[in-house]
Amino acid sequence: MIDLSHIDDTDIRAEEFLQAVRDGQQVEADDWMPEEYRFRVSRFIEMHANSEIMGALPERDWILRAPTLQRKLAVTAKIQDEVGHAQLLYRLVEDLGKPREQIYADLIAGKSKFHNVFHYPTKSWGDVGIIAWLVDAAAVISQAALQRSSYAPYARTMRRICWEEAFHLKHGEDIVLTAMMGTQTQRELIQEALNRWWEPLMMFYGPPSPPEKDKDLDWHIKSKPNESLRQEFLTKYVPRIREIGLTIPDPELRFDEAAGRWLYSEIDWDKLVAISRGHGPASEQRLGFRRLTYDETAWVRSAINGGNELVA
């Protein structure tokens, strides 16, 4: 914890605090925090929590359409995990001062953000495999880095989340490998899904942002810059994707030995901004579904709360 009780001046306290987090010190829930740090860490975790709960929706569609019982059980278990992760993370945001009702109201009103990848529709079983393998892989890379977040409750929660995510990747990879070992139709299903998911995957980590421009990075709320996460993802997964016979739909994608990094087609960051603001192909449909279920389950919340105020 960071103890600044000996400093009376708030501005000096804030400076000392920020220097402490830059030096790698960690913050606990009941430490004094500058308002902006509290706001930023709360918003960061809220976006993560919202992404978990919105992320359950694309996969939910496939529980009834899974090709085998084992896949049905695995998809259901994965969704259970995602909702459980949302529960863990919403608790952290509540402890930072935002009530659950407000968090949920902002989400379904379209005022809060959630990750771009959950604004896209799923069109086939191929999507289920590609998402569970590669989208979860992308998330695991950033989540592993978040285990060193300056906000200690978040860092600890990330350790549990990372542990639970382990099967998600394997399950996704198993779906993809099984299809790639199958018929031509099955192989094409996966390739077609990859063709659609490559762009959202490349956008997933956001635009490159140096610490001077990214306070979340400067204050160690997140510990690795966006571009280095993206490079890590490419280094790990491009070979694994190609070696099973899939083609990555970016002719510019290659590793530049001299620069020591992956080069790729220019990303349209304005498109990411639009999607994050709820203009993705499935954004309205998903938020609409959340609004519907929120209304439909009001009686459950009321019953749990003994007929008193409604909570999410």
Next chain:
Amino acid sequence: MAVYEVFRQEELHEPPAHAGSVEAPNDELAAQYAREVYSRRGEALRLWVVPRLAITQVEDPDFLNSPIERDYRMGQGYRITVAKRRQLRSTEGTAS
């Protein structure tokens, strides 16, 4: 609604460790939520689900830490015994 802190004991002879918190309207639902959120894969042998208000947090450094050195309470405060033993061994050794 109240916040409950959840402690999870995973191994028979290990102490319960803090796992996180849940918010619930009563003890019974708190136990349900604690199992769902913190032991979904059956990791827990036992859960302690405790209202946060029941916990007293003690963290005043002046209260917790003594202002004077107390290395007489620690094994490492007795490293001098190495040199003393060495010295005794050498004097005993030269005695007939």
